[in-house]
Amino acid sequence: MNNMNITDIVNPANLVYKKNSVLNDLPMHYCPGCSHGVVHKLLGDIIEELNIQEQTIGVAPVGCAVFAYKYLDIDWQQAAHGRAPALATAIKRLLPDRYVFTYQGDGDLAAIGTAETLHACNRGENIVIIYINNGIYGMTGGQMAPTTLLGMKSTTSPKGRMYERDGNPLDMPKLLAELDGVCYVTRQAVHTVGAVKKCRRAIKKAFEYSALNKGTSIVEVVSTCNSGWKMTPDFANRWMVENMFSKYPLGDIKDTIQA
């Protein structure tokens, strides 16, 4: 029945999916199955689709994504821990015709960089904030972050996070959505094909909104850190669905432009 062989099919004319050209060919340093890789790929897809490679400036964080600038062929700056929104503010104000985004983990955005994040959003800087929430400090070995779930084990909460001792998990996007400076807040994930496609659309919207000068756009990606969580990539995805999504439910939190 199938009288075509693989060489007939593997032909540029039949191409339906290939790596975008913004993402270069360097192997990424992330652990196998890490969500960072998928989000890097989506950023490349969107920058290619919107044809804004020459006008996009990323701000890399401190955390596992500190080397993001090695993989996406755009202009980058690398900020001190948590200060990406402050640096992005300066870049966007000096070069207002550029698309400026920060790429931050939860340790970066919700712990050490809380003040910078809150004030950039309160000022309504016309930047995009990509927020990778994996519930721990991945790069430094899986310590508890403000976002760590109650009961969730980390190297600094080996018996699980306790409210009495450690407080409650912090939902930054929900908090930031209260600010008038913020025009778009959405929470996505990249654990399934459907989620990846939705996340791509959300990031695209955030980039488009940032050009309208209507304020800050925030895309949280609820992510896994399978090596920090000490799970296989697949099990980490299932654990995320079962545990993370009740505290961090997916979907749009705010959209003042389409509303």
Added chain:
Amino acid sequence: MAKLIGSIKVDIQKCKGCDLCVIACPLDVIALSKDANSKGYNFAHMINPDACNGCSACAEVCPEASITVYRVRV
């Protein structure tokens, strides 16, 4: 009835054997190889190429962007 026939090409040196494509594939086309790449990862490959319809689920979830997908309508 038109039928879709697909095929994938894996960049085996970039693949880290995370298994996410294997799980994402709705047609059980992919598995991890017993062979390893130069970094020691058991890379993904097609074990059931006739079943592939080029849906690109594997490529969408791949964190390394190491899968290219082809599809023909016959």
